[in-house]
Amino acid sequence: MLLEALRLALSTVFRNKLRSFLTVLGIVIGVASVIAMVTVGQGSTAQVQSDVASLGSNLLMIRPGAPGRGPGGGSNDAAPLTVADMDALVRYIPDITAATPGSAKSQTVVFGEMNHTVQISGTDNAFFGIRGWTLAFGRLFSDGEMRIGTPVCILGTTTSEALIGEGNPVGTTIRVGKISCEVIGLLAKREASTFGQDDNDIVVMPLKAFQRRISGNTNVQSISVTFRDGASAEDVTAQIQTLMRERRRLTGDQNDDFNVFDMKQISSMLTGITGVLTGLLSAVAAISLLVGGIGIMNIMLVSVTERTREIGIRMAVGATEAQVLMQFLVEAIVLSLIGGALGILLGLGLGALGSYALNISFLPDYRIIIASFIFSAFVGVVFGYFPARRAARLDPIEALRHQ
Amino acid sequence: MTQSGQSVEAPMLELRHLSKIYGVDEAKVFALDDVSLTVRKGEFIAVMGPSGSGKSTAMNILGCLDTPTSGHYLLFGTDVTGLDRDQRALLRRYFLGFIFQGFNLLARTTALENVELPLIYQGIPADERRDRAMEALTKVGLQGRADHRPSELSGGQQQRVAIARAIVTKPGLILADEPTGNLDSARGREIMELLVQLNRDEGLSVLMVTHEPDMADYANRIVTFVDGKIQSDRVRDHHAA
Ligand SMILES: Nc1ncnc2c1ncn2[C@@H]1O[C@H](COP(=O)(O)OP(=O)(O)OP(=O)(O)O)[C@@H](O)[C@H]1O
Ligand SMILES: [Mg+2]
Numbered sequence: 001m002l003l004e005a006l007r008l009a010l011s012t013v014f015r016n017k018l019r020s021f022l023t024v025l026g027i028v029i030g031v032a033s034v035i036a037m038v039t040v041g042q043g044s045t046a047q048v049q050s051d052v053a054s055l056g057s058n059l060l061m062i063r064p065g066a067p068g069r070g071p072g073g074g075s076n077d078a079a080p081l082t083v084a085d086m087d088a089l090v091r092y093i094p095d096i097t098a099a100t101p102g103s104a105k106s107q108t109v110v111f112g113e114m115n116h117t118v119q120i121s122g123t124d125n126a127f128f129g130i131r132g133w134t135l136a137f138g139r140l141f142s143d144g145e146m147r148i149g150t151p152v153c154i155l156g157t158t159t160s161e162a163l164i165g166e167g168n169p170v171g172t173t174i175r176v177g178k179i180s181c182e183v184i185g186l187l188a189k190r191e192a193s194t195f196g197q198d199d200n201d202i203v204v205m206p207l208k209a210f211q212r213r214i215s216g217n218t219n220v221q222s223i224s225v226t227f228r229d230g231a232s233a234e235d236v237t238a239q240i241q242t243l244m245r246e247r248r249r250l251t252g253d254q255n256d257d258f259n260v261f262d263m264k265q266i267s268s269m270l271t272g273i274t275g276v277l278t279g280l281l282s283a284v285a286a287i288s289l290l291v292g293g294i295g296i297m298n299i300m301l302v303s304v305t306e307r308t309r310e311i312g313i314r315m316a317v318g319a320t321e322a323q324v325l326m327q328f329l330v331e332a333i334v335l336s337l338i339g340g341a342l343g344i345l346l347g348l349g350l351g352a353l354g355s356y357a358l359n360i361s362f363l364p365d366y367r368i369i370i371a372s373f374i375f376s377a378f379v380g381v382v383f384g385y386f387p388a389r390r391a392a393r394l395d396p397i398e399a400l401r402h403q
Numbered sequence: 404m405t406q407s408g409q410s411v412e413a414p415m416l417e418l419r420h421l422s423k424i425y426g427v428d429e430a431k432v433f434a435l436d437d438v439s440l441t442v443r444k445g446e447f448i449a450v451m452g453p454s455g456s457g458k459s460t461a462m463n464i465l466g467c468l469d470t471p472t473s474g475h476y477l478l479f480g481t482d483v484t485g486l487d488r489d490q491r492a493l494l495r496r497y498f499l500g501f502i503f504q505g506f507n508l509l510a511r512t513t514a515l516e517n518v519e520l521p522l523i524y525q526g527i528p529a530d531e532r533r534d535r536a537m538e539a540l541t542k543v544g545l546q547g548r549a550d551h552r553p554s555e556l557s558g559g560q561q562q563r564v565a566i567a568r569a570i571v572t573k574p575g576l577i578l579a580d581e582p583t584g585n586l587d588s589a590r591g592r593e594i595m596e597l598l599v600q601l602n603r604d605e606g607l608s609v610l611m612v613t614h615e616p617d618m619a620d621y622a623n624r625i626v627t628f629v630d631g632k633i634q635s636d637r638v639r640d641h642h643a644a
Contacts, residue, residue, distance in 0.1 A: 004523050313507050316468065317521040318496020320489045396468045400507060
C-alpha cells in the first residue's frame with residue numbers, strides 16, 4: 001500500500017512539473033542556503049585554523065597606532081617603528097627568542113611581457129623562520145645584501161608562476177616598481193593562505209632595499225616577535241608594552257600609541273566570528289525552510305480541494321481514512337524530499353563556487369547533507385499532515401457531489 | 404415483513420424502521436421516514452419516486468456512505484448501523500459496488516487503471532489486478548479501450564468503465580443512482596441490458612434509482628418512494644426467473 005501511495009505521489013508530482021517545482025522552491029532555497037552556508041563556513045573555519053598553525057606558535061606582532069584598530073589598522077599619525085625598536089626588544093626582553101621587521105607595499109612587478117601586482121615585503125632572514133617558510137630553490141639574503149640593501153628578491157610560487165612560469169626562477173631579473181631586482185630564491189609552496197589571501201603571492205626583499213627603493217623612508221610597519229615556550233603571551237605582551245612606552249616616551253596618563261597583537265588570539269576570534277555568521281545565516285535559512293514548508297502546505301490544501309471528488313471516489317471504493325491520509329502525506333513528503341535533493345545539489349554548487357571565490361577549501365559535510373534530507377522529510381510530514389488530515393476527514397457523500 | 408424468505412435464505416439486506424432526519428426543529432426534514440425494506444440475493448430492484456422523496460438518501464445509507472438517524476440496517480445479517488467510518492469503508496471495499504449518474508471516473512487515468520482502483524485498496528498484487536481489471540472491461544465490452552482516458556470515451560463508454568469498476572471486486576450488491584440519467588435513451592438501454600445480463604449471469608444483486616419508467620421496466624421489482632416513505636413495492640412477474 002505504501003508502495004502504491006509512493007507510485008501515485010510520484011506520478012501526481014511529475015504530472016505537474018512546473019507547479020511541483022514552484023511548490024518546492026522554498027525548500028530548495030532553504031536547504032541550498034543551509035548547505036552553502038555550512039560548507040563555506042566550515043571551509044573558512046578550517047582555513048582560519050590552518051592559518052593559526054602556519055603562523056607558528058608564540059607569535060606577537062607590534063604595530064604603531066592606538067589600540068583597538070585591528071592588525072590591518074593602516075596609516076595613522078603615531079610615530080613609526082624602527083629597526084632600533086626591534087633590536088631593543090630582543091636585547092631587553094629575554095623571553096623574546098626572535099624578531100623580524102616587516103614592511104609591505106603593493107607594487108607592479110614586471111618580467112618581459114608579463115606584469116603582476118603583488119605585495120612587496122621588506123624584512124630580514126628571521127622572517128622565514130618566524131612565518132614558517134622554507135626555500136624550494138636558491139638562498140636567503142646574505143649579510144652583505146642585508147647591510148647595504150642590495151635589490152635581490154625571493155618570490156612566492158604564485159608570483160613566480162605569474163611572471164616567469166613554472167620552474168626555477170633563480171637568476172632571472174625582474175623589475176619591481178622602478179628598480180631591477182635579481183631573483184635569488186623561490187619559497188616552497190604552502191597551502192595555507194592568510195584570511196583569504198594567497199600566501200604564495202609574495203615578493204620578499206631585504207628591509208634596507210625596500211626602505212631605500214620602495215617606501216623611501218626608514219620606517220618599519222610592524223615587528224613580529226616569537227617568545228620562548230613556557231612564557232605566557234600576556235606576560236610577554238606586558239613586557240613589550242612597558243619597554244615600548246619607555247622608548248616612545250609615553251608618560252603615565254598617555255595611552256599606548258602602538259598595538260601588540262597576539263596572532264593566535266586574532267585567529268580564534270575570527271573563527272568565532274565565522275561561527276556566529278554561519279549560525280546567523282543558518283537561522284535565516286531555517287526560516288526560509290519554514291516558509292518553504294508553509295508553501296507546501298498551501299499547495300497541498302489547494303490540491304485537496306481540487307481533488308475532492310477523487311478523494312470521494314477513492315472512499316467510495318473502500319479507501320480508509322488512514323489510506324487517504326497516507327496518500328497525501330506521502331505526496332507532501334515526496335515533494336519536500338525532491339525540494340531537499342534539489343536544494344542539496346544547488347547548495348553544494350553554491351558552496352563550491354563560494355569556496356572558490358573566497359579561495360578556501362571546499363569542505364562539504366555529509367552530516368549536514370543527511371540532516372538536510374531528513375529535515376526536508378520532516379518538513380513534509382509536519383506541513384503535509386494538516387492538508388492530508390483534511391482530505392482523510394472528508395465526508396464521502398459531499399466529496400462525491402463536489403463540483 | 405416477509406417471514407417466509409428466511410427459511411430459504413437470509414435476506415441480503417434489511418432496513419428496519421429506518422429514518423434519516425436533516426436539520427433541527429422547524430427546519431427538520433424527514434429524508435427517510437420509518438422505512439423498512441428487505442432485499443434478497445439476485446434481485447434487480449428499481450427505486451422510483453419524485454424528486455426529494457429520499458431515494459438518494461436511502462442509496463447512500465444502503466451503500467454505507469451515510470448513517471441513519473434511527474432504525475437499523477442489516478447487511479448479510481449483520482447490523483451495520485453502529486459501525487465507524489473505517490469499518491464502513493471496508494464493507495464498501497469488499498461487498499459493494501457503486502455506479503453514479505456522473506460516472507465519477509478518475510480523470511487523467513486510463514480506463515484500466517480506473518477499474519483497478521478498488522483492487523488496489525484490496526491489496527491485490529499488480530499482475531492479478533491487471534488481469535482482473537481486463538476481465539471486467541471485457542465483460543462490459545471495452546477490452547479495446549483499456550488505455551483510453553475518460554475524456555477520450557463517450558458517456559456510454561465511461562459508464563461501462565464505471566460498471567466494470569463496480570463489478571471487478573465481485574461484490575454482492577451493486578448500487579446505482581440514476582446510472583442512465585446522463586445518457587440518451589439508446590445508450591441508457593445498452594447500460595440497462597448490461598446490468599440485466601450481469602444480474603442474470605453473475606448473480607449480482609442490483610439496486611438502481613431511476614426516473615424513467617422505460618429503465619425501471621428492466622427491473623424485476625419496483626420500489627417507489629414518496630416523502631421519505633415507501634409508497635409501493637411491487638414485483639414484476641414477467642422478469643422473475
Ligand atoms: N445533506 C443534506 N442536508 C439537508 N437536507 C438534505 C441533505 N441531503 C438531502 N436532503 C433532503 O432530503 C430529502 C431527500 O433528498 P434525496 O437526495 O434523497 O432525494 P432524491 O429522491 O434522491 O431526489 P432526486 O430525485 O432529485 O435525486 C430532500 O428534501 C433533500 O432536500
Ligand atoms: Mg437523488
